[in-house]
Amino acid sequence: MAWIATGELAGAVSKSGGLGIIGAGNASPEIVEKEIDKVREITDRPFGVNVYYLSPHVEEIINLVIEKKVPVITTGAGNPGKHLAALKEAKVKIFPVVASVALAKRLERSGVDGIIAEGMECGGHIGEITTMALVPQIVDAVDIPVIAAGGIADGRGMLAAIALGAEGVQIGTRFICATECIANEAYKNEIIKAKDRDTVVTGVHGHHVRCIKNKLTKEFIKRVEAGVSIEELGELGAGKLKAAAIDGDIEMGSIMAGQISAMINDIKPVEAIIYELIEGYKKELKRVQNIF
Ligand SMILES: Cc1cc2nc3c(=O)[nH]c(=O)nc-3n(C[C@H](O)[C@H](O)[C@H](O)COP(=O)(O)O)c2cc1C
Numbered sequence: 001m002a003w004i005a006t007g008e009l010a011g012a013v014s015k016s017g018g019l020g021i022i023g024a025g026n027a028s029p030e031i032v033e034k035e036i037d038k039v040r041e042i043t044d045r046p047f048g049v050n051v052y053y054l055s056p057h058v059e060e061i062i063n064l065v066i067e068k069k070v071p072v073i074t075t076g077a078g079n080p081g082k083h084l085a086a087l088k089e090a091k092v093k094i095f096p097v098v099a100s101v102a103l104a105k106r107l108e109r110s111g112v113d114g115i116i117a118e119g120m121e122c123g124g125h126i127g128e129i130t131t132m133a134l135v136p137q138i139v140d141a142v143d144i145p146v147i148a149a150g151g152i153a154d155g156r157g158m159l160a161a162i163a164l165g166a167e168g169v170q171i172g173t174r175f176i177c178a179t180e181c182i183a184n185e186a187y188k189n190e191i192i193k194a195k196d197r198d199t200v201v202t203g204v205h206g207h208h209v210r211c212i213k214n215k216l217t218k219e220f221i222k223r224v225e226a227g228v229s230i231e232e233l234g235e236l237g238a239g240k241l242k243a244a245a246i247d248g249d250i251e252m253g254s255i256m257a258g259q260i261s262a263m264i265n266d267i268k269p270v271e272a273i274i275y276e277l278i279e280g281y282k283k284e285l286k287r288v289q290n291i292f
Contacts, residue, residue: 001050001172001175001176002023002024002027003241003242003246004023004182004183004245005021005023006022006035006038006181007022007035007036007039007042008038008042009175009180009270010048011038011040011041011042012271013175013270013274014042014046015042016270016274017274019048021047021074022036022047022048022049023052024049024052025052026052026054026056026057027055027057028057029057029061029063032049032061032064033068048070048071048074049061049065049070049072050073050074050076051074051076052075052076052078054077054078062083062086062087066086066092069090071091072092072093072094073092073093073094074095074096075097076096079096081107081110084110093113093114094112094113095114095115095116095147097116097118097149097170098118099118099126099129099134100129100134101134101138104117104141104146105141108142108143108144112144113144113145114144116148116149117131117138117139117146117147117149119131119148119149120150120201120210121151121210122150122151122172122258123176123199123258123261125207125209126208126210127208128208130151131149131152131164132164135148135165136165139164140165145167146165147167147168147170148161149169152169153173153264154174155276155278155280155283155284158277158280171277173260173261174264174273175270175273177191177192177264177266177268178268178269179267179269180269180270182246183245186248186250187245187248187253187255190214190255190257191212191264192264192266194262194264196262199211199212199213199257200212200217200221202224203220203224203233203237204224209254209256210257210259211254212255214250214251214253215252216236216253219252220236240253240254
């Protein structure tokens, strides 16, 4: 999560038993290097960097993760194929974020270590298939570990993902409302206030983004209906995640968040969030076992 998943958040997640991921977004290698160093000040446990393939700095970020011996990368918005050999030689594990069976199979053939199957309930850039439908299809299609993402914020969601065949879960929106997350309080409060139908998908085919409804999403929908060009939409969206996440502009900023926002009601430390997830998972597992 660009601007949001900084070293503070990733470090707290790894320290608490998860695998924290720094969202590199479009950031320069100098900025990402500082975030990597922050994680290492917080914990010596494994962590990862999300490499955004539309960034102008992809090559430099790949070189940086190799140089800094980052144990894991996740990749979004592109195919890491051409970097696989170098990453593998450096023993960096590669988990691309995928929204279709075909891409999951292609990436497995190219040698990635696992697949993050992301359903369209999630916040930010989304595909077309729900987590419930996508995860088991990808699990059936590949022989490498599958991590489920999209719409998971408590132990029930985690158990459901495991029941669908996932080996683990990737969680975004819930961690925005972590004490350690540097996102502006106004952004966090919008997630806490959100009800079931308060997110909306904006953009056009291939560029769909889920965020909490506000003036910006209304403007997006108006312009899409008017048939404006992708370039004009791109200009409207430029810098808007930062505007919401850092400056707290909840009217014209992009409050990217998933449908699960409605189930997030508080801001608490990462350790407490992970504890609740695991305890909720165990409790739910017992309930399920008692049914039959
Ligand atoms: C604000 C925000 C920013 C995100 N940015 C990225 C990103 O830069 N790269 C990426 O691969 N996924 C990104 N995601 C997706 C998350 O990594 C994760 O897969 C998703 O949030 C999981 O679904 P959930 O939001 O329902 O928990 C973003 C999600 C959010 C909410």
